[in-house]
Amino acid sequence: MPATQTQGVYLLTIRLPRACAVTVPRPDTTLAAGWYVYTGSAMSGLEARLARHLRTSQVRHWHLDHLLAVGRVLNVQLQLTGEKAAECRLAATVRGWPEAEPVAGFGSTDCRCGSHLARFPARPLGSVLAAEVLPALPGMYRELRGRYHDHSREDRDPFRTLVACILSLRTQDPVTDAAADRLFAVMRTPQPFAVADPARIAKIIFPVGMYRQKAQRLVQIARLVLERFNGNTPAEIDDLVSLPGVGRKTANLVRSFAFHLPAICVDTHVHRITNRWGLVRTTTPDETECELRRILPAQHWMETNALLVQHGQALCRPTRPKCGACFLRGACRYDELLRHAVVLAHVPGAPPHPSLDLVEPADAATSPSPVSSSPFRRAPAAATTPAPDRVNAGLPTSRRSKARSPAFRRSPFAVAEHNPDRANAAPQPSQRPKARSPVPPAQAGRSGRPSPGSETSETHGNTAPPRFTRVALGLGANLGDPRTTFRLAVDELRAAGLSNVRVSSLYETEPIGCPPGTPVFLNAALTGHWSGTARELLQFCKDVEVRLGRPARHGRNLSRVIDLDILLFGDEQRRETDLTLPHPRLGERLFALAPLAETAPNWRVPPTGRTVAALFRSLSRQRRAERQVRRAESFPASPSTA
Structure with a gap:
């Protein structure tokens, strides 16, 4: 553990898959399954406190330990402050979020605020930085309108x-x-x-x-x-x-x-920029829309897309944003998110931001541009919270070294690039930009690439922290309502901790080697980041299949309600009775390669090292006459965001 002694308060977003009993503080209380947000503070070592919460060994000295022994921490938010009262203020903010159900007495034995734990029926989308950004929004939109054309009212x-x-x-x-x-x-x-x-x-x-x-x-x-x-x-x-x-x-x-009616059009620019501002902390554009509808004043709804798309193209770019030249830097909280990422980089197993790849701005080493006299220009940071520069904050010093820290790992597959309207898009692997595969820090060599034969996420012993591993799953079905079944499966995977999820379109596949009269299959693929082991993911996929109606024992080449296959698990290679990685028939299946080439075209498949796009093109040429796979439609959206 590093010698830094950061002060601050924090929020832990915890997914509890089943009920558990805790002592709050005297009688036993049963916490129902769901989502929980816990507020805590550490005035003499924030990193050490978070590392204790996130370790895998089960030590049940505190009431929170009972909850963490069953649940999984999926999100960590920070406020870097030395003020102890900030913990109670933050807990009160969480209790004010929609559908919050405070757990009386939890974590509040030394204060009068009643509870530091709240339960939510669905994933909470609130950001601790929103309270700082909301008062500045009128001025921010005034600045945006002064520099960009608002064509939403034409x-x-x-x-x-x-x-x-x-x-x-x-x-x-x-x-x-x-x-x-x-x-x-x-x-x-x-x-x-x-x-x-x-x-x-x-x-x-x-x-x-x-x-x-x-x-x-x-x-x-x-x-x-x-x-x-x-x-x-x-x-x-x-x-x-x-x-x-x-x-x-x-x-x-x-x-x-x-129609000039109130609506918030959230594309990748709006999703990315509002997360960088600190206004929301969301995983998908649909979640961003839901949260913005709650907190964004209605007078800004229509103009948001028109202004932020231009801002995202000019300054707040997806990679290496031009923060030094940005006229909103004084109100934006991206610098603060970078400072938080520096703290979390010292915490083993800390989850990354749910949608942002926190990378150093393109002009971080330069001083703010004197072109604008905007009141939102960032003032020099106080000595207690230094700005995130290469020397003081330990940011990566080159593109090669970014792979060493999970908090700054650049992933081209983040959900910020997700487009829910990909209904007309078929995979074009040869036209996609080349992307770097994210590498867990423990395996990055001098080149930033995985070492041969290295393990990706398996942990050994009770104290080994979990690491986030990029995984690819295949989905298939031809019975019941496959669209609904797929959506439910993806929702369950997200709830279990799969982050940065990107799902392909749906593909129709002719039955191969199946009995006569077998219905056409629907197939899809998804990529995401998983903090557990490959065997844990396999078992969870089997449990999801059973819950969605598939028999525990099922023959090959038969119709099915749902089929979840692990196609890739980082760069891991293994051959066991019930688990082979990569999937042994991945290179032979167009219905697996076609959707995977849409979501992860440049992922290199071990041990050959060929990209998914190259495998897809090669197999397509070989089986051109068969026309086994046809793109059908975009992936169905969750009804909770409809």
Whole structure:
């Protein structure tokens, strides 16, 4: 443990999979399964206190130990302060979050605030930094409006807006605009779209991405608009998302930009920037939308997307943001999140931020630009909380060394890049940017890559801390309602601690080696980060299969309600009776490689070292005539965010 003695208060977000009994403080109390947020403080060593909470050995001296022996810490939030009263204020803030159920007497024996533990029926989305950011929002939006064009209030045709949104998926804006102009010069209303030949539309909109699939989807949408809504583009979110290929992002954009009705369109820019501000602390864009609807003043809803997209393209970029030149730096809490990441880097097993890859800004070594006289310019940090620079905070000194610290590990698969409207996108591995595979710090050599034969996440002994390992899972089903079953399986995996989840589209697969009359299969793949061992993940997947209706014993090549397979577990290789890694038939299955190439095209599969994209292309060429796999639709969204 390092010699640093940081002072501060903290929040632990704990997922309790089953009920447990604790002493609070005298009679036994049973805590029901669910989500819990605990507030604590450490005025003489924050790192050591968090390390005690996160260790795997079970020591039950405190009431919290009983909860942590059963539950799993999935999120840690900090406030770096030496003020003891901040703990009670933070506990009161948590008790004010929606659906909070305080546990009376828990953790509050030395104060009068009643409870430092609250239960939530679903994952809490609140950020401890939101209270600092909310008062500054009017000025922040005033600064944004002064520098960027707010085009959310321009008059637009609703149907054209909807079509342009469909065309824009995975396509650059100039290409989208030109294609929309050509298309609406020929047909302007749903009627000609509904009777048009998809091949003609595809020829007009070329070269937008996936132009053939989008052409077919536009014809389908036009027909449904005529049949269900009398030719009028709907304005309600539920009606819009019922159209094929329309997700919440597109629906909110059409509602706000075309109808000028209150809606928050959350894309990757809005999701990333609001998390960097500290306004939210969420895993997916849908969660960000849910939390912003709760805390963001309604007058900012419509303009948020228009302003933050431009800000994300100009300064707050996905990688190496230009914080030194940002006119909002005085109100943004990204610097504070970086300081928190430095503290957590000294805590074994500390989970990373649920959606951000906390990396040093591109201009961290430079002083703030004198171009703007904005009142939001960051003042020099106090000596008690030094700014996160390379010398004082221990940030990585090069791209090569970023792999040494999980808090600063750059992962191209973070959920901030998730797009819930990928309904028209098929895997194009050869066109995806090359990405670095995240490497656990214990295995990074001088090159920052895994050492040959190194283990990824297996722990030995009671005191070994868990490490987050990147994993890939395959999903398959052809009985019941596979879409609902897949969604429930992904929700269970998230609840069990799988973070940074990215899910592919759904693919239809012809039965291979199955009895005659076997229904078509639906397949998907997901990637994420898991803090347990490979065997723990295998057992959990088996438990999920049984809970969702699959028999414990099931023959091969038969119809099934759900099938969860571990395709990749970091760079681990093993061959056992019931667990082989990587999956022994991964390189032979198009229905596994096609969705995995969509979510993780540059993941190198051991022991060959070939990327998933290369394996997919090679197998596609070999089996081109069979046409076994067809992309069907985007992954179904959770109803909790609908």
